[in-house]
Every structure is written in C-alpha cells, then in structure tokens.
Amino acid sequence: PLFQVVLALRSTAPRRADGEGAPALPGGLTVSGVGGSAATAAKVDLGFSVTERRAADNTPDGVSGVLDFRTDLFDHGTAQALVDRFVRVLADAAAHPDRPLSRIDVLGPRERHRVVEEWNATAKGLAPATLPDLFERHVRERPDAEAVVLGDESLTYARLNARANRLARLLVERGAGPERLVALALPRSVELPVAVLAVAKTGAAYLPLDPAHPAERIAGTLDDAAPVALLTTAEVAAGLPDTDVPRILLDEEPAADRDPGNLDDADRLAPLLPCHPAYVIYTSGTTGRPKGVTVTHTGLPGLLDIFISQLGVVPGSRVLHHLSPAFDGGFWELAMGLLTGSTLVVAEPGTVPGPALAELAVRHRVTHAAITPAVLQLIPEGALPAAMTLVVAAETCPPELVERWSAGRLMRNSYGPTETTVCATMSAPLAGAVVPPIGSPVADTAGYVLDAALQPVPPGVPGELYVRGPGLARGYLGRPSLTASRFVASPFGPAGSVMYRTGDLVRHTADGDLEYLGRTDSQVKLRGMRVEPAEIEAVTAREPGVAQAAVLVREDAPGDRRLVGYVVPDAGAAV
Template identity: 40%
Template sequence: MTAFSIPARFAEQVARTPHATAVSEAATGAALSYQELDQRANRLARRLIRLGVGREDRVGVLMERSADLVVALLAILKAGGVYLPVHEADPADRRQWIVDRARPMLLLVDDAMRAAGVPDRVPVVAVHDPEIAGELIDDPRVPLHPDQLAYVIHTSGSTGQPKGVAVTQREVVRLLVDPQWAVERHTRVLQLAPYAFDVSAYEIWMPLLHGGQVVVAPPGRLEPSVLRELITEYEITGLHMTAGLFRVFAEESPATLVGVREVLTGGDVVSPVAVRRVLAACPDIVIRALYGATEGSVFSAHCVITRDTELGKVVPVGDVFTGIRIHILDEGLTPAPAGAVGEIYLAGEGVARGYLGQPDLTAERFVADPFGLPGSRMYRTGDMARRTADDAIEFVGREDSQVKILGFLVDLAEVEAALADHPGLTQVVVLAREREDGNKQLVCYVVAETGTVDLAAVRAHARTKLPGYMTPEAFVRLDALPLTANGKLDREAMPEPDFDQVVASRTPETPLQQELCAMFSSLLEVPDVGIDDSFFDLGGQSLQAIRLCNRIGAAVGVGVSVNKLFDNPTVAELAAYIDANRAAYRATAAS
C-alpha cells in the first residue's frame, strides 16, 4: 500500500536506495545521498521539535536555491510541521505581510538571506546553526496523517493582498505517484522554479519519492547558456518550463532540450508552434502541457504530446489525473453544452483545504460539489473553457481580473492596491495588454491629483511593493479615466501604452549603438529608440531580455547576461559594456 505522507514515502525510498544520489547542488558540485539527506533532515527536524514545532505548525522558509533548502523542507515535514515559503525575490513589505498574516512559529534562513535582511516579529533560526550538528541522526518518527498540511503557498489575491493556499501531504503524494506519469523520464529533475511557487513540489518531491535525483540550479536568475550547460552536464531527463520560457527556447534554441526525455510546460496558453519547433529539434522528447491551479494541488490535467501527435491550432487542456474531475459549468452550476463557454471547476481529489485564515474567501471559491459525494467540494478556478464535439477541453480565458504573466497568476486588483498609496495619485487602473507575440504585459494607468505625476517615481514605488513579474511594464498618465454611458470604467477605451512619453533620448552615434537601438525597437515594438532609453522602462520583460541577450551574442560576438543587462539597461550603457569587454571576450573565446 502506498504511503501518503511525504516523509513516509521518502523513508521507503531511503531503505531501497540509501547510497544513491538524492540531491546535487550545481552551484558547488556538492551531492547528498538518500541516507545523507535523511540524516541531515532528521537532525534539523529534531532541532525544530526541540524549539516547539509540532503537528501543523507553520515554519517559514527564506532561503536561496540550494541543497540546504531541500533539507529544510523535508525536515519541517518530518517534524510534523508545514512549510511556508517566503519568496526571497519578493519586496520586503510583501515578505513582512506574509509573515504577519501566516504567523509561522519560526523562520528558517540561510546565511545569504540573513545577511540581506529578514522579516520582523518572528523567531529566526539559521539552518547552519552549530547546535543542529549535535542532534541525533535518527528519524524522530513523529506520527503523521496524510491529511496533515504539507505547505502553504501564497498566490495573488483580489483583495489586494496575497492568499495562502493550504495543501495536504496526501494530495502531493497522490499526484506524484499517479500511474499516468512515466517516472523513468524524471530520474534527474532540474529544480529551477522558485520554491514559493507550487511547481517546485514536482521538481523536489517527484524525484525524491521515486529514487531519482534533484539537481538544484544555482540561486538567482539563470541565463539560457547556464540552463543549457546544466541540462548537458547533469544529463537532465525531466524539467518544467513556464509556457513563456518554453516559447523562448523553442524560438531561439530548441536544441537546448536535446537529451531531455520529458519537458513539462504550462501556466498559460501553450503555443502549438513552439511545440512543433521543439519536436522538430528533439524528436524523441515528450512534451506534457499541464493545466492546474495552486488550489488544485499543482496539476489537474495534462496533454501528452510526441512527434506522432496530431496537433491542431490549440493545445487542449487534456486528460485529468487519476481521481480528478473537471466540470465546465454555467452560472447556475449546470454543465455547459458542447461548444458553449463555461467556468472550469475542479472536483474530486486534489482540491486544497482552502485559504489560510480566510474562511469567507474559502467558502466563496471552494463550493459544494453537486455532482460528488455528500460533503465534497469543488474549486471555482475562474478559468473559462469550452468542450469540443470530441469532448476535448479548450481554454478560453479568465472570467475575473486574474491574468497569467510569465506563467504566474496575477490579480490585477492586487497590483492596483499596491500602487494606490503612492502620493499624489487619485486613481489607478492596471490592465493586461496582449502583444503581437501572444505574451501579456501589465500596463498601469494613473490619474494624478494635480494633473502631473513623475511616472519614474511610480515605477520605482511599484518595484518596492511588488515582485518583478507583477510590476507593470508601462505607465500611462491620464487626465481622467474613460467611462461608459452607465458610469463604469470603459476598459476598451483605455489608450495603448505610449512609450513616446519617456524623456527625449539622444540618437545613436556609433554603429554598435545603432544596432542595439534597432534590437530594442524590434523586440519591444517601439519606434525611435534613443541611446538613453532603458530596455525595461520601454516595456522589456525577462523573457524578452533573454531574447535580446541571445541576439547580442550572435550579432556582436560578446556574451551579455541578463544580469548584466539589468546593470546596463540603456543602449549607451550596454554599448559601453560591450566595447569594454570585447577584447577580453575574444581572448577568452580563443583560449
């Protein structure tokens, strides 16, 4: 019989393969066997128990990607606790809000995060505390029930604040032991996603519950070249990429995925063109397009695509995982007929417990299931879809203010609430605009008290309040918001972002500056780029930054990382950096 708590399932694997490699840390080359990982987690678990952690006590985690992170998450579960990720890339205000609202018993940190600053009003424990080394290596054998919580992960919330989704250990294990997975394709999985996002549950627990290996990517933002090296060096067999990142690699370097047995993608509409490009370059790969929600315990449905799959104009939602049901219902909770658009409800197994400390919101989104057993619930996703004549499900869009940006669910109301307290603003509206390439970008429209406002200051304010993927890419000042005849906001009348509102910039003076201006203009679809214009102030986002760096490397022969682009975002600064490094780069390439 399958064990349905993560520590119990992991213990079974330790007994089978104690000396097999469980975790590899790409940044240092260090590795832990299953036995070593188990013993380190046991020591930390015993320390947590000594500090009072018990059944379903929340333990915050603020750490960089590392083997220590895997140890910490496993130790929290072994102690009977619940891990509460506090995203290291979030602004300090957002991290503090999560800690204040979720009230973890303590916060586990590593040296890097401790040095950078941690939230107040919570006891802090360093994972490298010397006292931990003195704890016993034996399993503390805390009695665990499968319906205990495994984690609480915060997602964007329509109230203007994040909402913590509480998921049980049973649901994590149930998903990852589903027979519809071909686990031999996931023997070496790259841990790439931030641990504060639910897909990290696949990246960490899928290999560890099946005798595979977690390859932990270096901390921070990864360049495409680094990703390529990791895939080759560690012979990665399985990895997850957001739909946007998958599309970038399909367009720029699909051969990057040669050797990977299965790539998972989702979080937004998956491009059939991107799928075909990857399959053409990697004919033996399996692409699994996924549909799901954090409230549905990561993944609910999947579409398995190989070179033999007949793919149409749309990648369908696909088949449900075992025990899960998808209903497409109208406003009266009646099944929508074939071809008609309705809202997706997730039912059966996989439905999360609810939102931490928000019973009203839980009752609103987790509703009684009229098609299930008495007492069962289903989750209202807010996603709109239709069933085709052959019973396939096609995703249509969102019914509320939530949109997918870079694969992450963003509630526009939360972004608006974060910007509304900027001094001098009377009204703030945030919309998602779709670019010609299919990607969405956030645009912020503001009305000022005096009619004037420093948009650069508003952008800087946004960056202190919001994660990068939630920060609008364009800011537009309006004298007044357009209204419909009945007095409601007329979103259709909102103007397209006017990037010409930026301060006039100098024209290019050198061939390199001209070439870079042309690249900025082509990628961002912005005319008349000057050398003082910033790539990011013109609307550039991380996926476009990857494309730009690839193009620069191919065109001028100097490698520019995304991090260097952040440090040198204007054409003038970027050209100066390239010129300064051209000789050194050529010398290195020739050696």
C-alpha cells in the same frame, strides 16, 4: 459575417375562412406557395429557421424547423446534437412553463452521463500517505543513490535523510508540529530540500518565501501566517525585514548534534495525518492582500501517480529544479525528484533562463523538466537533451513551441491552480503545431464544466471549470469567507463533496479533452505566475498623489507580454 448565428421565426398568417391557403389580397389577388430547391450554401455559421404550423381550423399546430450549417465548421453529428438540444429545451419549457431557465436541462441523459461520469472516470483508489512516508521509502530502498546534486556538491538519499532528521528534531524543540507553519527564505540550494523534508518530518507545513520579493510583502506574509520559525541563511537574513519570527540560520549547522534517525509520532508534538497541511503558498489577491493556500498531504499520492504513470519517472531519473521555491511549480520539481527515487538536479542561483539553463540540463543529463512556455521560448532550438520528458505549464503554449520541442521527446501540457496540489489535468503526448489542450483529469480527480447555475454544459460550449478530488487544498489560511466562496458544495460525487471554482473558462472537445479559453475575472498568468492586477492597483493607489490606478497586460510585440500600469493623479498633484 457580421454575426454567426441566426434564429428566424416565421409566423404563418391565419387562413381564409374558406380554408383555401393564403389570405386574399385587394383586387381579387391571391397568394399561394411555390416550392423551391433546397439551399446549397449556408449564409451564416448556424441558421435556425422555425415556422409555425396551422391546422385546417386556423388553430396552432406546432412548429417545423430547419438548421443550415457551415460544413467546414460543423459536422453532421454536431449539427444534429444542436438540434436535439434545442428541441429538448423547447419541449421542457412548453411542458413546464413555470420552471426557471436555469433548471431546464440542455443535456439528455446519455450526454449528461458522458460529461459528468464517463469523462471523470479516474478513480484509482490511491492509498493515503504523507510526504515523509513517500520519501523515506526510497531512503530504505536506495540509501546510496544520489538524491540531490548542485554543481560539484551532492547528497545521497541516506545523507539527505540524516540531515533532514537532525534539523527536524531541532524544529520540534522550537515548536514545529502538525497544524503549525515553518517559513523558509532560501535560494535554490542543497539546503532547500533538507529544510522542506525537515519541516515535513515534524508534521508542520512549510511556507516558502522569495527573498527577492519586496520587504513589505515578506513582512506582511510572516505577520499573516505567524510561523513558529524562519529557516534562512546569514546572507539572506541580512536582506529580510525585521519581524518577531525566530530565525534559524542553516549555514551555522544548528542541528549538527541531533539524532539522525527517522522521527515517528512519539517524537512529534502530535501524530502526523494525511489531512494535515504540507505547505502553504501565498498567491496574489484581488483586495491587495495576498492569500495563503493551505495544501494538505492528501493530494501527494495523486501527484506521485502522475509522475510515474504519465511522465515515466523511475528511480534513477534526473529531474531539473529551476523554478522559484515560492511557486507551487517548485514543489512539483522537489516532489518529482525526491518522492520517486530520482536525482534532483538543482540549478545554481543566478542561472539565467535560456541557453544557460539548457546547458545545465545537458551537462547533468536531465531526463525530466517542467518549463514554462515563456522560458522555453528563450532556449535555442535543439539545446535541450534529446528524448527527455518535457512538461509545459502555467500559461498557454504557442503551437510553434509544441512543434519545435515535441519532436523526439515526450511533451505534455499540465494544468492546475495552486489550490489543486499543482496539477488537476494533463494532456496526452503532444506532437506537431497544435494549440495544446489542458487534457483530462488526473487520477482520483474530476473536472466539471458548468454554467452559472452549476449545470453541466454540452461539449463545445464554454463554461467555468470546477475541480473535485483529494488534491484540493483545505482552503485559504485564516480566510473562511474567501474559502467558502471558492470551495463550494458539489452536486456531483459522494454526499458532502467539495469542488474548487477555478475561475477558468474551458470547454470540452468531442473526445472529452478540456480546452482553456480564458478567465472569468481579471486574473492573468504572466511568465508562469498568477497575477491579480487588482492587487497591484491597490498598492499603487496607496502612493501619495494617486487618485486612481489601472493595471493590464500588454503585448506590443508578439510574445513580449508585460504588466503596464496607468495612474490618474490627485487634483494638484505633480504629473
């Protein structure tokens, strides 16, 4: 139909003075009602018909209503819930005519309790811990187990720990400690987990840089973050921009003579607490200036709980590491491997997503992998190891991919902005050709679907997703006003609670699952990466001869999504 919902208000004309039904017409004609049979087919999806009632003395006597609905779209329970909410709004508005519409509660007490409390009953009371705590437990329990493997090179937990400890002691001498940053410009390698663990052991947060990014962006990030040191290699350093940040070249083994023993708070510049930053990842920004998300250690126990309770990771599992270290998915892989006693299988730099990645997974007997749908689309059917656990994330997964890869595997859909320690919700195991929901909140996390007035919306109604829990980032590095606009006071939970405004449009299903619908702004996800078109527009507009710029995502061929830019030249500029 041209429209899906109709609200028809039928006014009853005043009765005649003698009270005998309908009004008189010229020529002595009268009108009276004739009953008809009930409608057997709905003309639109939802049709509300409301009729005014009149008493014998012509005074208003309330309204009567009927709802017709398409039974192939709505069941009787859903239709009844719509009627109940409509009646509740009318009654509230009539009883409180001065009340703003935003304060009229569409939900009844039972329904509000379900969407706010029952569907967020995720409390596990996970004990706080830091990244070094979680890793060193497995060093004590499984020192000779394989921790990292890349090609023919591997490290046991004991050797990995010793190398990280030596480097950590050097970093402390160079000023690394709690509330400070150490930048990493490293490709996927054995050195990467060594560096990440070493920074964590000092109490500092690591700042991953992608050496393939433009020199201007790398320089801008280092200038904005002001790390105390930059860990890199001689080969990578040759391609980095010149900055004032001191460099430490890992391939020169600068810490070989340091003590390999674990660090404690006496070795650090200050005690390490769970509230201290663990890592900072820079994401695209609407102003053209990337923003650094400061993630603390408080979300790590919840992340570990996901790995163990929902994905079945156990000591001895083999976890694929192929995502960019500058993407929070790269930290997901490192944590899944090294904080569970598993083996981290590192894809060699240059491994092309597709058949080569699948061959590596088979050769190294990978049991767990997180793969974006864009990469999964490139892998030949059946090429991944059978019976493995597969997590899809970062963008919408087409139903045909779910049907192809869920058979014989544990497949789940994960959702979480960088600001929520990688993962905020997780779906149940997927099967068949379905559009996967983003699931329900993970341990100790709450997800609220709210309208513009921060009021919960009913199941099936779109709203913006807000996330609350220990996994929330501290905010944006050096950007207090931006932090205040996205990390807002929560009307739910304990006093002083904060929730993160994701900017994602979602809705609840009748069972409490969350379905992703889109964005409230222009941000897009492309091949697993968060992209702000406004950032690219701002950079493009700085080019000589460009008056205006616009950037959008086009999909001229199914599955082939790419960024396309358009420019308006200055008057007189060459086109």
